[in-house]
Amino acid sequence: MLSPYPQLVIAGFRRHSTYRQAALAGLTTNIVFGLLRAAVLLAVLAQRPVVAGYDVAAAVTFVWLGQGLLTVVLLWGDTELATRIRTGDVVIDLGRPWDLQAALLAGDLGRAGFAVLARLVPPMAFGAALFPIRWPERPATWALFAVAAMLAVVVSFGIRFLLNASAFWLLDARGVFAVWGVVGGVLSGLVIPLAWFPEWARTALAFTPAPSLFQTPIDVFLERGEPVGALAGQAFWAVLLLGVGRVVLHRGSRRLVVQGG
């Protein structure tokens, strides 16, 4: 029998490619914030030419790559599963002849694929037109970056899956999402390079999956540090989060009570 998962990847891609106007509107926000964040980082670098290894080129690349990756990695949104848990529709999803987590991950990878075209490439092109972007020097970096970005999507999916699954206990998961939405950006290296944080904060963050989301792919692109170890770290978090997600889904679905059933 044909595996459904590749089909789901394609379906995810096509589903998101229908909202072109929304993608265009979202780009406006990415670009405005890219300009603002770049201005702030450049004002910092006006004081000192190099701050914690970031010169002007590295800093603007950090900003525009971050704005581009934002919708690919998807920090916010994606509350569909939580809504389906609250309404009880999740029963239908659990009853289908698939592995629910794998199916959702497949759809998410398809979504991310479309986002690379619609949301990563344009802000990078815009940034490159106005700022001195630092492009990779080694050709292999492009391949490593592709892997890092994909692993970032999987880690992000793992986190979002757990947040969604909290609806089995809380019913309304929006509060959980709101907390993650506000802390996620700063902790994952979307707002300020994590290298600028004080030593203790960097050490603490190294024990969390947060840097895997943005800082790691950006570091790989900027050729900062040793890439293979960084990818291994991402892979570790991806596997761990997906594993915990499975356990939580199993526990949660046993709590499920279907009305009128």
Place this chain on the structure above:
Amino acid sequence: MADRVLLRIVASRIRSQLAYRTSFALHVVAQLIGQGIELVAILVVFTQVTSLGGFDRDEVVLMYALAATAFGLADLSVGQVEELPTYIRTGELDVLLLRPLGTLVQILSADIALKRVGKVVTGLAVLAYAYATSGIDWTPLRVLVAATAPLCGAVIFGAVWVAANTVSFWVVDGREVANSVTYGSNFATSYPITVYGPWLRRVLCFAVPGAFVAYFPALALLGRPDPLGFPLWLQYAPPLVAALAVGGAALVWRAGVRRYQGTGS
């Protein structure tokens, strides 16, 4: 009579938000942290440098605090206008237009999001700290500026929210476009406007009058001449700008409602 109806509506909406307690508590926490997260970014930046755009840490924190308090108050009172695209898409706006109450008032009161109080709390706490520690040489005029600046800022942001979201009458699902103006100007005003290039400054600090929310009042409080060379009276112009912004937003809103034809086929 209409007022009493409105009060009842608001009271019922507030009760409905307390239904899922854990989620509500987390929401408030999220708003508390959410508004504070930019402060974290500012403090991290100042671990690396001693001045940003010609201002030291305490001065930037003062600007951030003014912007955060104003934004929190605006979000609490008119943040609901963000839902306009949903009202238009679902056709619910038709229902609102038929009711004998102001359309905008109905939208704004549809969900007095209590959780948004969190933002105001963070803003006020940092503002109190900034007023106490940034070495302001208090005079009666500066006390007046300190008291009115967050309110004028809130009115300016409120007007910007309404005007920006009105774009939804012209563009289907214009929420993201509006966001880039509303959240964009909130971000922009949290930093001294000296850090932006001339273009960005014209758009997000003057066309959208963000500079009058935090930058000019902060200069007035600190008694600093403007490094950009703008005239002194602009530092005391926020009340005037707030009034103009409300007028402008009202015109845009009316034009939008007049244009509205519904989404039906």
